Amino acid sequence: MSIVLENVTFTYMPKTPFEKTALNDVSLSVESGEFTAIIGHTGSGKTTLLQHFNGLLMPDKNKGSVYVDGEKITKKNVRDVRMKVGYVFQYPEHQLFEETVFKDIAFGLKRLKLSDEEIKERVLAAAKTVDLDEALLERSVFELSGGEKRRVAICGVLVTNPSYLLLDEPASGLDPAGKREIMKLLKSLNDRGMTIVFISHSMDDVAENARRVVIVNDGGIGLDGTPYEVFKNRELLTSWGLDVPEVTKLFDDLRIKSGLDIPHVITISEGVKLVEKLKAEGRLKL
Ligand SMILES: Nc1ncnc2c1ncn2[C@@H]1O[C@H](COP(=O)(O)OP(=O)(O)OP(=O)(O)O)[C@@H](O)[C@H]1O
Numbered sequence: 001m002s003i004v005l006e007n008v009t010f011t012y013m014p015k016t017p018f019e020k021t022a023l024n025d026v027s028l029s030v031e032s033g034e035f036t037a038i039i040g041h042t043g044s045g046k047t048t049l050l051q052h053f054n055g056l057l058m059p060d061k062n063k064g065s066v067y068v069d070g071e072k073i074t075k076k077n078v079r080d081v082r083m084k085v086g087y088v089f090q091y092p093e094h095q096l097f098e099e100t101v102f103k104d105i106a107f108g109l110k111r112l113k114l115s116d117e118e119i120k121e122r123v124l125a126a127a128k129t130v131d132l133d134e135a136l137l138e139r140s141v142f143e144l145s146g147g148e149k150r151r152v153a154i155c156g157v158l159v160t161n162p163s164y165l166l167l168d169e170p171a172s173g174l175d176p177a178g179k180r181e182i183m184k185l186l187k188s189l190n191d192r193g194m195t196i197v198f199i200s201h202s203m204d205d206v207a208e209n210a211r212r213v214v215i216v217n218d219g220g221i222g223l224d225g226t227p228y229e230v231f232k233n234r235e236l237l238t239s240w241g242l243d244v245p246e247v248t249k250l251f252d253d254l255r256i257k258s259g260l261d262i263p264h265v266i267t268i269s270e271g272v273k274l275v276e277k278l279k280a281e282g283r284l285k286l
């Protein structure tokens with residue numbers, strides 16, 4: 001099972017003075033079970049790429065195809081594809097508008113013509129998944145915190161039981177606790193078998209959570225590999241206007257200043273282990 005983009009080119013506002021080719025001959029596949037981050041400079045094409053994964057955008061005519069579990073996305077099947085491949089927009093809570101949290105979560109089920117009982121079951125199950133207190137379901141969305149609103153919006157996508165979940169900057173604009181909760185949620189969904197592809201501007205979140213990183217640069221794929229492989233290329237990333245995790249910089253500095261043979265580090269837990277090892281070996285005195 002996979003989502004495959006084959007030679008996709010996409011142009012916004014073609015044949016106008018504002019024409020912009022946002023993706024240029026991109027081929028990429030995501031296998032089921034992946035936990036993948038998409039990073040890239042502002043305007044590089046990340047959102048345009050992600051929106052091709054479930055047919056929110058379609059390639060230019062005769063300029064590529066997208067396949068979900070072997071089936072090509074067409075105008076005809078795109079609505080079914082979107083049930084299987086859920087998409088959480090950036091700031092998804094801006095699209096909550098029902099009187100209660102329950103109704104907002106249930107909104108995505110309208111098309112499925114389920115009984116009231118089935119709708120209730122699905123909403124309760126999805127609320128439990130995102131760790132949303134049942135007592136909040138009859139409240140107005142406006143009474144919730146930022147992090148809770150975000151989880152309600154994600155719940156409204158999960159309620160259709162998608163196999164793939166795409167998220168455009170799911171942690172942006174939240175406080176540190178809210179960000180941590182969202183990343184924890186994505187991890188737990190992935191542990192339960194859901195394929196996750198998320199866009200992020202936080203290299204720390206990416207290094208700590210993703211198992212694969214795809215860098216989008218100027219409408220193409222710049223790099224594609226494990227976080228470890230990708231974040232090794234600090235100079236290249238800098239030339240693309242991208243950063244590396246804070247802990248990577250810290251250990252790069254330590255390597256240069258101490259002259260010690262310090263390996264490349266991308267997560268805090270690795271950094272802690274390394275410091276303990278260096279101390280135990282007497283190579284680092286703190
Ligand atoms: N609706 C649109 N109409 C015209 N051009 C657009 C539209 N949306 C995006 N673009 C242009 O296409 C390019 C890629 O945009 P995209 O939104 O995919 O980038 P991004 O990597 O998601 O950026 P950001 O980090 O700011 O979200 C940019 O040059 C952008 O200005």
Ligand SMILES: [Mg+2]
Nearest residue numbers: 046047048168
């Ligand atoms: Mg974007």
